[in-house]
Structure formats: C-alpha cells, structure tokens
Amino acid sequence: MAQTKLTKKNRLRELLVTLLPIAALLILFGVLCMVVSSRGYRLDMYLRIIFNEGVVLAVVATGAIFIYSLGSFDISLGASTLFSATIGVLVYNSTQSLPLMILTIFGVAVGCSLLSSVLASVFHIPVFVTTVAMMSVLSAVAAQIITTKGGALGGIGIPAAVVEPLDNLPFKLAVLAVFAVLCVFVFNFTKIGRRLKFLGSNPVCAKLSGIKVNVYAIIAFVMAGLGVGLGAFLTLVYTPSVTPTTAGSIGMNILVAIVFGGMPISGGSRSRIYAAIVGGFSYILLNNILKIVIDSGAGYGISQIVSAVFFLAVVYVTSMNYRTKLLPR
C-alpha cells in the first residue's frame, strides 16, 4: 500500500520532470515576446531569427541524442558539421550540382561519424579520445582547405542564389519535422532505438541480453551523422559560405541543449528525442532574452554567466529525481 503511494508520487514527479523542460520553453517564449515587444522591436523578425539560430542546433542535437542515449558523447559534431559543409562547398563549386552537394554532405558527415565509432568500438579506444582527436583533425583539415582556397576572403562559399530559395521558414520547419519524426520513430518504435536506450541504461546487462554493443554504438553514431549532415546543409542554406569558425560552438551547445531538454547526460531509458528540440530552442531563447535584457555595455560575459547558472540549475533539477530515489531496503 505504502509502496503504491510512493510509486504514484514518483510517477507524478517523473511527469513533472518530463513537463518542466516544455514548461520552461513556453515560459522563455513568453518572456521573449514580452521583452521584444516592450522594447518596440519587431517580434516577427525576432522569432524568425531565433528559429534560424536554433534550427541547426536542434537538428544536430536531435541526431546526437542517439549517441547521448548510450551515455556516451561526441564532442566532434561541430567539427564534422564544418568539415561536411566544407567538402559540400568544394563539390558544388566543381560540379555546380546541388543534389550532388547534398549527397556529399551526408556522405561525409556519416563517414566521419562511422570513423569515430569504429575507432571507438572496434579498437576499444574511449569515445572521448576518438572524438577529441576527430574534432582536432576535422577542424584542422577544414581550416586548411578553407584558408587555402579562400585566401584573403577567409572563407569559401557557394553562390547565395543556389540555396536562397530554401532559406525560408516552411522549408526548414519541414526538414526539422521530418527528421524529428524519423528519429522519434527509430528511437521509440524500432528494435534499434529500444536497444540503444537499454544499452545506455546498463551496458553490461545489455550485452548479456544479446545486444551487440559495438553494432549499436555504430548505429547511434550513424544516426548522429545524419543529423550532422542535415545541420551542415542547413548551415549552408542560411549562410552559403564556410569559415574555419563555422559551427564552432555547436559541439558544446548540443550538450547544453540536451540538458536543457531535460535528458540526463548519462543517457539510458530517460533519453528523449524531443529533449534536443525543446532544449535547443530553450537555450537559444534564453540567450536572446539575456542579450536584450543585459546591456552589452554592462560587461561582456554576464549573459554567459547567467546561462551557466541556469544550466547548473537544470542539471540539479534533472538529477534530483535520481538522488531522491534512495529507498528503504
């Protein structure tokens, strides 16, 4: 009886923790609307900008959920985004073919992910090491290509007209929706997703339940690669050029987004695809609110400090659920 009561309470708590990130997103959205309107800024433009800022992060983070659900992480995703976009630009410039460019971007992104995962799983190198190495290698190679080819311009690009027709809200929204639906489907309704989550919850038990750990790690990285490819493509749609710093902050922002989305960094069964989207946009909203509210003359970095505090608060709340589970024996 007592057990049932406790469980009900746990369930309620679980539900609250699930709903909190969405509530936070809505609150942040509301606050942004208020702040923007009260300053006399154009809300419609602001919302479009924020969507553009958030969509690449949301897409890449959505793919990255597959890796994070394993309790693993990939710090090289930003560098992969840059690298795939760079190769995509080169291919377009030599073939003038948009489809070929898109195909190349996906090919390269998935290839990079595959390489990371194969190195990690087949040769038993810790994921941290392989992705750090991949990050350095990919950004160095991309920077080399960009500065060699770009020279004094500091960047390389494709003609803006090629992707301009795609630089609009409906297209990007559709891309995000299709990818999110695909990921939700794979994550929740296929053996792959279910096994990935279980693997994240307890790798030892997963292995003893017949789950091939290496195979699933590779699958997770491939899914993340698809997100990176899509992210690289959307980056080019927004700004049809790449510089050595393009997508530089994505790697860390993914981590922040996923945490803001209410998913534990340890992965496992509480992994949720929507965490990437909710968290990604929450983070972007928060940043924008802070940038408007805190006068940049007040000192650089204050808004970063505030978001860091927010981040820690979220980590505290999401981990609270675990810490209070100390049950009587």
Added chain:
Amino acid sequence: MNRKITKLLALILTLSLVACLFAGCSKKSAAEEIKIGVLVADVSGEEALAFRSYYENYIAKNYSNVTFVYTEQLTDAAAEKSAIEKFAAQGCQAVISFSSSDRAIQLDTCIKNKLYYAVGSGMLDDAQFETYKTSEYFVGQIGPSMDTEYEAGYAMGKYFADKGVKSVAIYGAFIPNPMHVYRAAGVLAGLGMTYGGASEKDAIVGQIFGDQGIDTSKVGTSGVQLTGYFQGFGDTTFDELFGILGQNPEAFLSVGMATTFFTDALNGANIEFSDIDSFTSANGKAMSEGKLVYLAGKYSSSIGPIFAAIMNAVNGHPVRDAEGNALSISQNYLVATDADSFAKYSTADQGDTPIFNKELLDTVIGDSISYDSFVSLVTADRS
C-alpha cells in the same frame, strides 16, 4: 520533492519578472533616433575597446541622436547574419562592421533588410567590392586594405633590415587570418627574404595560406637570418617563445598581438621588438620604458570618418564617387619608432580630444559632401 518543484517554479517566475522589469526600462524615444548596429568579432582587445569607447563615449555624446548597438562576440558567418537581422528587428538604420567572417553575407543581409552597411576596419576583397560597390546600401570602406597590410609588414621588415639587424624571429599571430598573412608576407619581403623561392606579394601570400603558417625551411635569405618562427596562442606558446629567444635573435618581429602577449617576456630578454597594433597606453609604456622599437598602429578615432559616411547615408545624402560607387579609401597605419613619435599620436587622440573630433567630422557630414573631401579628410597627414 514537491517543495523543490515549487521552489523551482518560483525561481523561473522570479526570473521572468526580473526580465520584464529590465525590459520595461527602455531607453530614449525611438522617434528621431539614429541607431547604428556595430558588428564585432573581438570584444576584449585593447584596440576593440578603444574603438568602442570612441563611438559610445565621444560620438554618441556629441551626436545626441545617435545610439550604437553592439553585438556580443561574433564567431562565424551565421552569427554575423543573425546579428544583422536583429539590428533590423531592433530598428537600426545602419551597420558598421568590425567582423569579417563573411562580408558578402553581411552585405547581402543588410541589403535584404534595407540597412546601410560600412566596413569599419579592413577592406573588402577586390572582387567583392566590384560586386557591391553600386549597391544603394553599401556606404563604403575606410581602412587598411590587404595591400596596406602587406605594405605595413614590408615597412616593418625593411626598418630592421635597414638598421643592419642580422637575425630575427617572427611571430605570425593568428595566421591564417588573412590580415596577418599579408603582414607576415610583407615582413618577409621587407627583410629581403624569399618564401618557397618567391619574392612577389601574391606568390608569398598564396604559399602562406597553403602552409597555414610560415615554414621556416622554405625561407630563403641572403642577409638577415630567420632564427625562429611561431604563431597562435595556447598552452605551449611561452615554451615556443622561450625556445626561440634562446636562439638569441637580435629582433623579434610580430605581425600582431605581441605587445598584448609578450611585452614582459621580451623586455626581460632584452630583445628589441616590433608590432602592428594600435596606440594604446600599454604600447606607449613598452616603447618608452621597454624594448618596443617599432609600432605600426591605428588610433581609436580612425573609425570616425566611416561614421560620418554612415550619417550621410542615413540622412539621405550618401557620398558616392563620380560613377556612383561606394566609398573606398585606404587608410594607412601610423608608425612610431620612439617614445616621442608615439606620444605625438597618442596624446593627439585622447578620449575627449580625438584626432577625428566633431569639428573635423562635421566638415564631411552634410547634404552635399563630395567624395574628394572624404579622401582628403582620411588621407591628410595627421602626424
């Protein structure tokens, strides 16, 4: 647990309330205001801070209807584009850019959002300028061109070669940043060195871009010896510096940032050094008390004329050349080689008494200002 959630909700609500409060304190009325957005890639450098101080503490005070809106640090083209879009949403009429990830996208975005655009420092690539020079929203560019950067490096190299220095070390700052590549290429040429067999500007620059730095094995020399080269700034930078100083070069030539990073170390090692930077107080001290012997620099009010150009455009009287093209005026560095020459430039450009003061700027703000008056304003000898 419930208490914790209540606390959390309270925290969120409080944060939102505080945000609203902040939001309520809006500034001047928007009616007659001219709002200029400023794109910045460097937010903390001494030069960047001096530029900002000139705009916010001198210009904004003397032109009371002008407000500057600064971005946070912009790291890539996407950040630049979205910053410009935000300027548009905030009701800015013009953008001055000190960020150079992708100037073409900056311009396209400004044109799309009907914002006037000017390059605050540096210059567009020639081809880019050709593309945009007739655009109604491109106000122009006043600053050192890549050629000027090369020339600045060249003059610095030649200064030491002429002095009879026999061995030097070079710091490449943030190569492959194009500005630093051009300066470094100039330094090599000025010292009478070849690179990969080449002595021509374009050939040297192309190779440095390709090598992502200077490969010392490719440096050919007949007179001055290159004892060491390094670039970037990280955990091992000082190890590299001390390794290079161990070779006892007679001079240390930097294409940027050396005065910020290495002044103490170089003074301590008693090695003469040079840099391309700006006329800041720290640099003045290094020149009067330390071993800084050559400084090619900008002064903070050098960004005054581009503001004047923006004002004209916003007021409906853009300044164009005879063919209707945007402004493009190369602004040279001022060179100080001793404490006296340094003092002359720096004392002339103090906070309340900048070189480009209101009186001077007002001569080029109006409804019938010619292109030539801008050229003569910028290129007049200010020493």
Added chain:
Amino acid sequence: MEPILEMKHIRKTFSSTVALGDVSLEVWPGEVRGLIGENGSGKSTISSIAAGMQKADSGEMVFQGKPWNPKSMIDALQHGVGMIVQESGTISGVTVAENIFLAELGQFKKLGIIDRRAMNKKADEALRAIGVNDVHGSTPLAALDFQTRKLVEIAKVVMKQPRILVVDETTTALSQNGRDILYDIIKRFRKEGKAVLFISHDLEEIMEVCDTLTVLRDGARIRDFRKEEFDPDAIRTSMIGRELQGDYYRGDFTPSRLDEVALRAEHLRSGDALKDVSIDFHRGEIVGIGGLSHCGMHTLGKILFGAEHPEAGSVTTADGTKITNETAAMKHGIGYVAKDRDVESLALNTSIRDNIAIAGMERYAIGNFLVTGLKERPYVDAQIKSLSVKCSDRDQLVSQLSGGNKQRVVFGKWIGRGSEILILDCPTRGVDIGVKKAMYELMDQLKREGKAIIMISEELPELMGMADRLIIMKDGVIMKEFARSRELSDAEIIKYMI
C-alpha cells in the same frame, strides 16, 4: 544485567513508506541476536540506525547506559558499534591497508608522510587476527574478489573491537571458508560477553548461529524466538504472516530427464577457472552445479551462454551450432540469469517493461524491426502476471522493487521469450523465502515442460532439493556427480567441495 544496547520506539520513514513504525529492540551481553524478515521488513533499517548509517525519525537509543546518537558509521565504530554492510563497503582504488585504516591514516603519519610499512604491517595483523592468512595489506583491493573484499571489511570492523557487531547479509557473499571465519568471530564475541546482531535470509544459517531471533515484518517487530523455541515453520509463518509448507523444494526424489541433449559442453578450459570440463545438459532436467565460490562454476555459466570465451573446448546446441556469443545463445533459446542481478541482469533505472521486453523483441516485433506497445504491452503484462511481480504497473522502475521482485522480473525476461535452456546462476541469492518457494516451483514446472535447467548455486540445500543431477566442482574440475536421491547428505557432498 543491563542490555548493551536499547532501542526504544524507533520510527523511520522514506517519503511515504514506513520502514520502521515504533520498533523497540534490546541487545544483551553475550547474545547473538538474529534479525529475520522478508525484503522490506525493516531489519536492515533498524540495524543501520544502530550502527550510525542513518538516523531515526523518532525514538531513542541507549548504549552501555548512555544516550546513543552516532553521527556516522565511523563514529559508531569508534564508540563500540561496528557494522559489516550488505553491499560492498570497500573502496577499490586503494590498497587493503588503506581500506582498513581509511578514517585514521593520521596515526601512521611521520613528518607528514604516511609510513606505509607500519600501516601494511598493522593491516596484516588485523587480517591474521580473524584468520585470513593469504591477503596482505599492500595488495590493491581491486585485485581481490568479492569474497576476499568482504573479509577485508570484516577485519577492518573487528580490529576496532566493537561491543556490538552488526552482520548484514554478509554470508551470501562468502564461501564456506569465509563463513567459517565469520562464525568463529561470532563465537568469540559471545564468549567475550559482547553481542552480535546477525541479519540473514538463510533460515538454516540463522538458526544455527543465533541465540535469539527477532522476526520483523512490514516495519514491525512480530515475535522473538529463544533458541529452544526455534522451529523453521513457526519462524517462516511469522515472517510472511501466513502458513507455509515445511518443504518448499521438489517433493519427488527420482531423477528424471528426457533423452535429448539440449546443450553440450566439451573440454572447456579457461585459465584456472575451468580445466577440461565436459557436461551434457538434457531437456527436462535440472542440473545443479555446486562448489565453493571460486570452483569455476560461475565462469562455466558465462561460457555456456557465450558471454565468455573459453581458451579451448566448445559449447554446442542440439543442432550442432557452436555458442560463441550471447546473441547466438539467445537465438538458440538459451537464457541466462546472472549472479550479480543488479549489474548483469537488470537495468535498474529502467522500467519493468523495458527489462522484460528487451530480451524478447523477436517475439513481438513486427517484421523483426518495428516495436509497438500494442503487442509489447500484453507480452510484458503476461510475464508480470505469470510471475506475480508485485508492482504498481509495468512502467515502474525496477530499482523501486524488492530483491525478490527484481528476480521475478529477471525470470520473466528469460521465460517470456520462451527460453528452452535456462542457466540460473545463484537464482535465489538475496531473495526471501516466499520468493524462493515461487522460484523453485517455477523451476519444477519448467522442467516438466521439457526445458533444460542449469542451476549454479553456492547453497547446497537448494541444489540437493532441486537438482536431478548434482555436479560438484573444485578448482575448475568436476569432482563428483551425484544423482538425485533422498539419501544424499551434506557431509558427503561437502567432502568433494573442500
């Protein structure tokens, strides 16, 4: 005579769950008092309160005539109450000696530097004092197995010469040799007029070791038994609150099996653990494998399931397929209930549903790919129902279940997918007798359905009670095979184990 420890009206709750509701307990000099009860009865809670591991919500304690409010386990140990905990109480990154002297490294400091030689020597002395002769203070703890770590922990506590020793479910982690060490310590405590609080699931053991027994149920003290009142049935009845048949093992004593060999192990070798082991496992047969903890039987279980690779030899199924990994094993209907339940058999912070469903996806996945709740939910619910898992619903986290219910989930995971061969490594470890009985009944039923059951256990009574064939291993070698018989005696079997 005064009691050494008096606990009066102790109450302890976790959120809305009452772990202890007004329990009083006295411990007398020279007494070995057993605490027994099902999982969640409160026995660990009350002993951990006495030993400073947690605080009571209300109530008072008197120790040696003075109010007793230990701030921590270390504080309690220093003042006379030491506890050997159920879970591992040692830290694996450091040496044996550092573990033993963790809280008092200061005493070995000379000029700010720890004198390791002196510390190791003292650690050796502490270990020798309880009869552990082959472990040294300088050994890294990580190099020791679970049982030896437990012994280190025992040495650490006993060295402080507490007045009361609390032993919480320690013997399940110990082999016979380790148990003997502990029993000796307990006897010494009794003789010296100190006291022991002994907690165990094992009724036979607790009756053997203790002088008095307190039965707890649902956070309440139900009844005390003095040694002369000890009666297994009466104790069990008061533990679970209902009548329970005296014998919960199989009723028959005739070995039986089908002719068909389900799994064949041939010439398996694996380091010191297995030295040329060959066994045929038949359908419809329960094969018991027993021995001391290190005899190699646990390694054998893993190899049979493909989770470890033997250096030589093979495991083949009836159709001749070699089992080289878990996936192949599962494909051929082999299920494996691992010894370390919380690590190897379950993902704790995951729902019952996920834990049961994960192994049986091919039973309900559409096109062997698509997984929908429509087919998954009935699959999971069927297991929960047939194994009577006590839970609020299928989405409850496994970590919230009691040990016995966790084990039911593990069984559900493997039985649900229709495993034809079940490797059960210590299937009743840490579960109470109610669950044990259910597990035995289930095994019997599975046998009758023609499944092959391989039961690896460190508990001789259950092996004797359940197996058609009992294989005793020692040092990686099969020492003896016994057929099921009413005449089998512990003494006879133990001879081959030691």
